[in-house]
Amino acid sequence: MKVLFVFYVPSGGVETLNRQRSIALKQVGITCDFLYYSKRRKLLNHENSNVFITNNDQEIQNILRKENYDAIVITSDYAAMERFRKLGFKGKIILEIQGFGPQAVARQQLQLAIPYVQNYCDALLYPKTPHIGAIFREFFKTTPIFEFNNCFDHKAFTYQTLPKPSKPIVAWIGRLEDNKNWREFLSIGQQLIMKRPEIDLYMFEDPSLSTQQERNDFIQLKSRLGLDKHIHLLQNVPNNQMAAYYSRIGDSGGFLCSTSKVEGAPYSLLEAMSCRCPVLTTDSDGVRSSILHNQSGKYYQIGNIQHAVQQAEELMNDTKLRLYIIENGLLHLQSQFSHQQYSRHFSRMLKVLNA
Structure with a gap:
């Protein structure tokens, strides 16, 4: 059995998911290849998999003919289902939604996806994100829907014993864009530092995925809040180095703070938990399968800085x-x-679809 996974760029949670499921599915005889339309940075975290970087129809058609896939899983890019059919692919096509940002955007995008799903799609897949599931069931009455959690190898990505940091570290991971709500993190950080001036703020980000305007706003706000000497901006940290960071953050007495407005199924929370780094998060919908309040993490009311503190x-x-x-x-x-x-779950899905 051979499956091609398609996404825009090798970055963020989808890239992490692709690496994880490649390992998981190999154990049950499913070979995974990956196609990304473009690469905006040199770093690629994939290992031991075929990774194609192209958005050229002829090149994609050549890949499809040569590799002879049983199924294609397309993440987010619903219009690509028509494209792959016209390029001659006759196997099963599964549209996967890991998240579309704000719920209004998700609803708008999935409404646009209706004719593509009706004409070219064999199944829909999502990681138990409540708002995505509700939209799926409303819009797609006859298309098979599959829901199951993403996978994570807690043995490979795990706690490391390292020298304990001298200061508490409060960390944030994301892109400098509105849905990740970085402004709220800066406000929370400022309030915590007023009470404990020794706190360091670590912000992990991919600079290729933000606008210049957003970056300028960030620089101005952190300066206005007096955070310049507290914030450590860590860009494009390879995934194989993140376990060490999470371990140190947890050992420092700090935590990972997720301020997102809406999330699909964020991997950063699972990675932190696996390294004994506790999580404080907004109820951004997709986190509900991983975070239970005062059980596996903590929630705060989005927009309520005092509650977060x-x-x-x-x-x-x-x-x-x-x-x-x-x-x-x-x-x-x-x-x-x-x-x-x-x-x-994945094998059962393919079996039901006769892939």
């Missing part, structure tokens, strides 16, 4: 609760996001 202080100061969240988060991750569980 209150939850953050509890996470940093209540040693008993912090340890419980860390340990329980690990158990939750291991039981709900395993490679075995993912490969079982």
